[in-house]
Amino acid sequence: xxxxxxxxxxxxxxDEALNLLSTAKELAAITDGPNKKLPxxxxxxxxxxxxxxxxxxxxxxxxxxxxLSADVINFSAKGSSVSKGExxxxxxxxxxxxxxxxxxxxxxxxxxxxxxxxxxxIQAAIINAGDGTHEHPTQALLDAFTIKQxxxxxxxxxxxxxxxxxxxxxxxxxxxxxxxxxxxxxxQVVLVAPPTLLPVGVGDWPVxxxxxxxxxxxxxxxxxxxxxxxxxxxxxxxPTEREYSRxxxxxxxxxxxxxxxxxxMHPGPMNRGLxxxxxxxxxxxxxxxxxxxNGVAVRMAVLYELLGGAQIGDSK
Amino acid sequence: xxxxxNAKLVDxxxxxxxxxxxxxxxxxxxxxxxxKDGIDASGKMLLPGLxxxxxxxxxxxxxxxxxxxxxSVAAVAGGYTSISAMANTNPVxxxxxxxxxxxxxxxxxxxxxVNPIGAVTKGLNGEQLAELGAMxxxxxxxxxxxxxxxCVADPLIMRRAxxxxxxxxxxxxxxxxxxxxxxxxQMNEGSVSARIGxxxxxxxxxxxxxxxxxxxxxxxxxxxxxxxxxxxxxVELIRWxxxxxxxxxxEVTPHHLLLTDELVENYDPIYKVNPPLRTEKDVWALREGxxxxxxxxxxxxxxxxxxxxxxxEWQAAAFGMVGLETALSVVIKTMIESKLxxxxxxxxxxxxxxxxxxxxxxxxxxxxxxxxxxxxxxxxVATWQVERSKLHSxxxxxxxxxxxxxxxxxxxxxxxxxxxxxxxxxxxxxxSNE
Numbered sequence: 179x180x181x182x183x184x185x186x187x188x189x190x191x192x193d194e195a196l197n198l199l200s201t202a203k204e205l206a207a208i209t210d211g212p213n214k215k216l217p218x219x220x221x222x223x224x225x226x227x228x229x230x231x232x233x234x235x236x237x238x239x240x241x242x243x244x245x246l247s248a249d250v251i252n253f254s255a256k257g258s259s260v261s262k263g264e265x266x267x268x269x270x271x272x273x274x275x276x277x278x279x280x281x282x283x284x285x286x287x288x289x290x291x292x293x294x295x296x297x298x299x300i301q302a303a304i305i306n307a308g309d310g311t312h313e314h315p316t317q318a319l320l321d322a323f324t325i326k327q328x329x330x331x332x333x334x335x336x337x338x339x340x341x342x343x344x345x346x347x348x349x350x351x352x353x354x355x356x357x358x359x360x361x362x363x364x365x366q367v368v369l370v371a372p373p374t375l376l377p378v379g380v381g382d383w384p385v386x387x388x389x390x391x392x393x394x395x396x397x398x399x400x401x402x403x404x405x406x407x408x409x410x411x412x413x414x415x416x417p418t419e420r421e422y423s424r425x426x427x428x429x430x431x432x433x434x435x436x437x438x439x440x441x442x443m444h445p446g447p448m449n450r451g452l453x454x455x456x457x458x459x460x461x462x463x464x465x466x467x468x469x470x471x472n473g474v475a476v477r478m479a480v481l482y483e484l485l486g487g488a489q490i491g492d493s494k
Numbered sequence: 495x496x497x498x499x500n501a502k503l504v505d506x507x508x509x510x511x512x513x514x515x516x517x518x519x520x521x522x523x524x525x526x527x528x529x530k531d532g533i534d535a536s537g538k539m540l541l542p543g544l545x546x547x548x549x550x551x552x553x554x555x556x557x558x559x560x561x562x563x564x565x566s567v568a569a570v571a572g573g574y575t576s577i578s579a580m581a582n583t584n585p586v587x588x589x590x591x592x593x594x595x596x597x598x599x600x601x602x603x604x605x606x607x608v609n610p611i612g613a614v615t616k617g618l619n620g621e622q623l624a625e626l627g628a629m630x631x632x633x634x635x636x637x638x639x640x641x642x643x644x645c646v647a648d649p650l651i652m653r654r655a656x657x658x659x660x661x662x663x664x665x666x667x668x669x670x671x672x673x674x675x676x677x678x679x680q681m682n683e684g685s686v687s688a689r690i691g692x693x694x695x696x697x698x699x700x701x702x703x704x705x706x707x708x709x710x711x712x713x714x715x716x717x718x719x720x721x722x723x724x725x726x727x728x729v730e731l732i733r734w735x736x737x738x739x740x741x742x743x744x745e746v747t748p749h750h751l752l753l754t755d756e757l758v759e760n761y762d763p764i765y766k767v768n769p770p771l772r773t774e775k776d777v778w779a780l781r782e783g784x785x786x787x788x789x790x791x792x793x794x795x796x797x798x799x800x801x802x803x804x805x806x807e808w809q810a811a812a813f814g815m816v817g818l819e820t821a822l823s824v825v826i827k828t829m830i831e832s833k834l835x836x837x838x839x840x841x842x843x844x845x846x847x848x849x850x851x852x853x854x855x856x857x858x859x860x861x862x863x864x865x866x867x868x869x870x871x872x873x874x875v876a877t878w879q880v881e882r883s884k885l886h887s888x889x890x891x892x893x894x895x896x897x898x899x900x901x902x903x904x905x906x907x908x909x910x911x912x913x914x915x916x917x918x919x920x921x922x923x924x925x926s927n928e
Contacts (some may be wrong), residue, residue, distance in 0.1 A: 310809070
């Protein structure tokens with residue numbers, strides 16, 4: 179059982195992560211049945227506090243909470259008190275006063291979730307749904323779940339699996355959480371990116387680094403393509419969209435070089451034709467839709483463990 | 495008249511002194527024993543009052559964070575008899591009118607010298623020189639010019655400023671930060687920033703400007719002062735420049751002598767400062783540079799901010815830390831307790847040299863007959879615990895809260911009058927006001 183908050187993939191021990199994934203699997207089996215709803219979190223209030231637009235993550239958390247019978251409040255910064263200049267502290271205290279049991283926070287500032295957990299602003303369980311360019315731990319959990327589902331049987335970890343994470347590592351919270359979680363579960367992780375999109379200091383990470391996708395594509399089990407944001411081009415992280423796509427995009431030629439059992443992943447939303455070609459995204463090797471589906475199960479497991487069994491409030 | 499008995503000087507001699515009419519009138523070997531009257535300074539060091547060349551007083555404009563008066567009180571509490579008000583107020587101190595206003599506010603507070611620093615460029619915009627001559631000729635007599643908070647990034651403007659201030663023996667104090675390399679930068683760029691996902695402020699962004707400005711200063715034969723050096727590479731560059739005889743001086747802040755970027759890990763904005771906290775390796779290079787004299791002085795970069803600007807998420811928070819009241823103690827801890835330098839060097843780096851750089855004639859004097867009496871008494875062994883709610887500054891943003899630090903200041907004498915007695919700041923001083 180995990181207790182307190184989920185702020186970083188580093189918060190989870192290997193056993194905690196594996197247990198969470200098996201809980202997710204059980205919950206997924208139940209919600210695949212005719213009655214999707216469990217009474218577990220009846221009477222609990224989950225607030226989705228989203229300072230950045232994120233339709234898919236918010237809907238995923240909302241679905242997860244509702245399937246566990248929690249009351250869900252969606253709070254998005256646009257058109258709210260935040261757009262009138264309210265501080266994070268005041269927003270948090272407001273939610274505290276309204277009796278939130280868990281706050282799922284997406285925020286543009288790295289460390290915002292940790293601040294909510296560390297300060298006395300609010301007592302609720304905090305779940306990091308993406309903080310700036312730091313982490314997105316439930317994305318890593320759903321990715322690990324999806325990899326296990328396709329490449330490993332129930333009990334084992336990810337030892338022996340080689341994962342390429344390709345693209346804008348520098349700005350990616352998905353990459354940071356996946357590096358922490360997948361390596362903890364035994365996977366080998368290779369970060370593939372132009373040097374401009376790798377952070378200075380990446381040498382300390384437990385990963386291999388490559389600037390050349392073609393030299394890596396044949397010998398991996400998973401290729402995870404990251405979304406590339408077009409404004410990066412204006413900041414000269416790479417010269418043009420087309421050059422990026424040629425060197426780091428997953429196209430049909432590279433798809434053909436993948437091993438037979440390899441899978442293609444993408445956290446979404448995709449830029450079809452840029453980091454991933456349409457035929458790669460729609461190929462049988464693509465498990466992108468499974469990722470979305472598994473996201474609900476994994477988030478149910480996180481809410482279930484933080485709010486259901488464990489005592490809330492005793493933070494780590 | 496003030497009498498001080500049994501005070502220890504930096505050469506370890508014990509003296510009795512008398513102060514009258516603002517100057518030291520008697521100085522002799524301590525008679526010993528219990529004196530009938532005066533301050534018993536047994537066990538305490540007598541030092542010249544400290545001189546700060548980098549203080550943000552926030553007035554005019556942000557009187558909710560600090561005023562000239564509250565900043566002066568904090569200065570006395572920290573053993574300073576002279577502080578230098580940075581120009582990034584609102585309005586900016588870029589005209590004779592604003593610097594004279596700050597100067598007068600300092601005089602009416604009357605607790606220590608408040609010397610305004612003038613902006614280099616109008617509105618700190620980096621584009622057009624402010625009226626440097628008018629500020630120099632004003633009653634404030636400005637000699638240090640700085641766009642601190644912002645870098646004078648344009649090399650041509652920097653060159654012109656360096657040349658222009660030679661007329662009145664001014665000095666340009668540069669905040670070395672290449673703006674293009676630090677867009678949206680939040681902390682030192684390195685292992686920690688990579689891990690915690692905050693945009694990095696690379697050491698090179700500081701060093702590139704230091705290198706450029708050293709060469710400019712050499713070319714135009716002018717005086718350059720580098721504010722708050724934070725990197726090992728910066729120390730190397732300044733060492734090189736001094737060996738070549740270039741007229742460059744440099745400062746380091748107490749917080750950069752003690753704290754590292756590992757502290758940012760929890761995203762507590764109390765550690766958010768510009769330039770940012772660097773690595774352990776940089777901290778040691780700064781300490782060695784200060785001991786060696788490559789870095790000439792300690793300056794506080796005292797930067798008060800109201801609570802709401804720190805009680806928030808990292809990226810929304812303001813850069814800066816208060817430092818006047820903890821500076822001496824942090825320097826004792828980092829430099830004297832580590833045996834890198836002695837009290838004589840401490841006095842040089844915190845009083846004599848800064849006064850020389852700025853041309854503050856009544857400050858940083860040797861303790862001798864007829865010297866203007868700007869003096870402090872410090873118990874070097876006693877420790878105290880930093881408690882943010884007890885700071886004299888209007889703001890509470892100290893990164894040292896809860897730390898036990900050495901060095902307790904008991905008395906401060908400013909222009910021959912006591913501005914601190916028995917560790918209590920005396921709010922109304924009878925210094926030589928206008």
